Amino acid sequence: MNITQEKINDLNAVVKIKIAPEDYTEKVEKSIKEQAKKANLPGFRKGMVPAAHIKKMYGRSILVEEINNLLSETLNKHLTDNKVDILGQPLPVLDDTKEFKWDFTDEFEFDYELGLAPEVDVNITSKNKFTKYDVKADEDTLAARIKNIRKSYGKMTNPEVSAEDDVLYAELTQLSADGSVFEGGINHTGSIRLDQVTDKKILKSLVGLKKDDVVELDVQGAFDKNEVIIAKLLNIGEEDAKDLQSKFSITVKNVNRLEEADLNPEFFDKLFGEGAVTDEAGFTAKITEEVEGMFNQDADRKLQNDIYTSLLESVKMELPDKFLRKWLKATNEKLTEQELAEGYEDFAKNLKWTLIENKIIKDNSIEIKYEEVFHTAKQRLDAQFRMYSPSPMPEDQLAQYTATFLKEKDNANRIFDEVKALKVFDYIQSAATIDQKEIAYNKFIELK
Structure with a gap:
């Protein structure tokens, strides 16, 4: 041979x-x-x-x-x-x-x-500078979060006249272009959430309504052509909702209002456990801690994205693009030329980042141990289970679920890649210069 x-x-x-x-x-x-x-x-x-x-x-x-x-x-x-x-x-x-x-x-x-594979030269030093934002809750964001929580534990009332955050329970009847009832058209009784209406002029027309009032509604204009909201409101498919041009007559059957829960010990105990919070100041502090924890997860993602973008721009490499396009076609028979043309740039970016990751891992002898993969998988499963039950799963049972989860090759590879990415980002942050900057959330979202 x-x-x-x-x-x-x-x-x-x-x-x-x-x-x-x-x-x-x-x-x-x-x-x-x-x-x-x-x-x-x-x-x-x-x-x-x-x-x-x-x-x-x-x-x-x-x-x-x-x-x-x-x-x-x-x-x-x-x-x-x-x-x-x-x-x-x-x-x-x-x-x-x-x-x-x-x-x-x-x-x-x-x-x-x-x-x-091309030669890759990655050299992270203190000259590589990035900003890590410490995101603080601004007054409006905090107030909105507190309002939502209080409503979640509040009680339903039926006021006589509708206000901006109310829900109109109404009969919706499809109209023809001349304003008459469209024969054989959509007729459905559903709930119109006024907090989802994006058009201010339309919202104004829905405020101040009483039971049995009748008004005309442009659903596409009211919900900014959001086919998901429109489909749910009218009990139709999302494709039908996307193409729908008709206006609707709405007849108010009832006005529903979710009143905010009172700030009292009973409410605090429901949220945080008995005696954990005793007054409004403690409640506000807890909610602030919660939302800022979520904000700083966003800040971590932004830092990672900034690092990703910076290194893709600064680490110069070429790929065998002609070969890779041919390989993608050969291994994905259903891939069209248009799909290949539209998706190749993102594929190439992800491949370049993988080469950068692998070079950093090799040059710095970074190890990824099974214990780290297992621990990360267990955290992800624990968070998933907590979405359905507030009570934590017993540790031995969670460990058993994790072991079973990782027996699936796709699951194990996905968690391995996640741990790998985190360890690479940790190394980059340790070698680069990370400037800490405090910023209000309403200013932070403008950076995205």
Whole structure:
């Protein structure tokens, strides 16, 4: 057997593999004998089928299978032994001029294209500067959060006249272009949340309504063409909601208002446990801590995105783009040319970032241990379970769920990649200069 590699340029190469009969004959004969022992054919006792008969009937398919196995083993060994760092997988070069007889005397030659990984130079120093924001709750954001929490624990009332945050329980009837009822059109009784109405003029027309009042509503204008909200309101599909142009007559059946819960010990105990909070100041402090914790998760994500963007711009590398496009098409048969053209830039960015990550891990001997993957997976599952039950799952049961979760290869790979990314970002932050800056949330969101 002979294998050679021809370098086309720094990013592309071709591997040529030549296979002679002496390279495959023994493997093929052994496979034929094994098949003969297992074969169950009419006219022969099981396990007594002559090898010559198997060779005559199935010899060519066995030869093809053994040649493919030999190619795969040889190519992988060549790449490993020679430390060839490739992107994607080798692609066979199709050559219509080569015709094989597959008669057990052939000399085979196969060529494979390789996309070579570029050299990556990543040097993080104190000259790399980033800003880590300490996000504080501004008055309006905090007030809105407190209002939502109080409403979540409040009680429903039915005022006579509607206000901006109320819900109108109303019958909605589809109208024709001339304002008459559209025969056979949509007629549904549902709840119109006024806090979801984005158009101020339309919102004003819905404030001050009483039971049995009738007004006209432009649903597309009211909800800024949000097909999800419109579909739910009218009990129709989202595609139908997207294309809907009609206005509606609404007849108010009832006005519903969710009153805010009183700030008293009973309310505090429901939220935080008995005696944890005893007054309004303590309540406000707790909510402030909660929202600022969420804000600073956003700040961490922004810092990571800033690092990602900066390094993608500063670390110069080229990719074997032509090869990668061909590889993507070869491994995704349903991928259209338009999808490839639209998605390739994002694919290339993610690939470049992976190369940067791998270089940082290699240069700094960063290890990712199973215990870290297990711990992260357990945290994610714990957070997921808490969405459905406020009571924490017993530790031993959670650990068992985590072990089962990580047995799925896709789950394990996803959590591994998450831990890998976090460790790389931690290293970058330790090597770079991170400036701390306090900022109000309403100013922080303007930075995004």
